[in-house]
Amino acid sequence: MxxxxxxxxxxxxxxxxxxxxxxxxxxxxxxxxxxxxxxxxxxxxxxxxxxxxxxxxxxxxxxxxxxxxxxxxxxxxxxxxxxxxxxxxxxxxxxxxxxxxxxxxxxxxxxxxxxxxxxxxxxxxxxxxxxxxEFDYAERFKDRILKALEEKTLDNNLERIKIIINSYLTDNSSEEDLLKKGDSNEN
Known part of the structure; x- marks a missing residue:
């Protein structure tokens, strides 16, 4: 060179x-x-x-x-x-x-x-x-966890886990907010 x-x-x-x-x-x-x-x-x-x-x-x-x-x-x-x-x-x-x-x-x-x-x-x-x-690590992390959980989790728990993961990775909700969201989706 x-x-x-x-x-x-x-x-x-x-x-x-x-x-x-x-x-x-x-x-x-x-x-x-x-x-x-x-x-x-x-x-x-x-x-x-x-x-x-x-x-x-x-x-x-x-x-x-x-x-x-x-x-x-x-x-x-x-x-x-x-x-x-x-x-x-x-x-x-x-x-x-x-x-x-x-x-x-x-x-x-x-x-x-x-x-x-x-x-x-x-x-x-x-x-x-x-x-x-600029790679979206949070999205990739979420996808890998959800894919692994889909294979091992019962359907009723999977939705609740998805809500918790989405909330954790997208906003700063408190633990109480997460539980309320999870309870409202079960009903």
Whole structure:
């Protein structure tokens, strides 16, 4: 993956903008790094063109630590290091090293980007994750319970259980209201 792809991605839809790193008393240009900021997050971007350079990524951790010390408090838990790999190698060794780097949460969260699909593993970029958040867990839960109960419950109790479950999942009725609803349906 080329760094230009990430730059275009960040500047187009994601409301990030490239900022002057001297604001935070760090000269990222000297380390071939860029800082992108949105209202909620700071991303530090670095491209590695060789496997050897990537294996020395830990040297950049000190630079990221310096950024961390100088950023406003609201960004402290929202600092990310995007490592763009512009070399092609998919050996087991490199995959293992990528896994090790991404699991290292010291100072900030790190993401390795080799292919376009790697952008999907970043939660705040992943539209499908947003769709999953809107999933109706209460409705699915209710359906599964009712299906299980239909197989094991007598018909007269099933209606009362349905009323209780619906009331529990749809409003904040008191226990007394639930019992009144159940009694009125029995008559």
């Amino acid at each position: 080329e760094i230009e792809t990430i730059r275009a991605f960040l500047s187009n839809d994601k409301k990030f903008r490239l900022i002057e790193d001297r604001i935070f008393n760090v000269d990222l240009y000297q380390y071939d790094m860029e800082m992108w900021v949105s209202g909620e997050r700071i991303l530090v971007l670095k491209e590695y063109k060789t496997k050897t350079a990537f294996y020395r990524w830990l040297n950049e951790q000190a630079v990221i630590a310096s950024v961390y010390q100088n950023i406003p408090y609201r960004y402290k838990n929202n600092l990310y290091f995007f490592i763009v790999l512009s070399f092609e190698e998919e050996s087991l060794e490199i995959q293992s090293f990528i896994n090790q780097v991404e699991r290292n949460n010291k100072i900030c969260r790190k993401y390795i980007l080799m292919k376009d699909i790697d952008l999907e593993k970043i939660p705040f970029f992943n539209e499908s994750l947003i769709d999953r958040i």
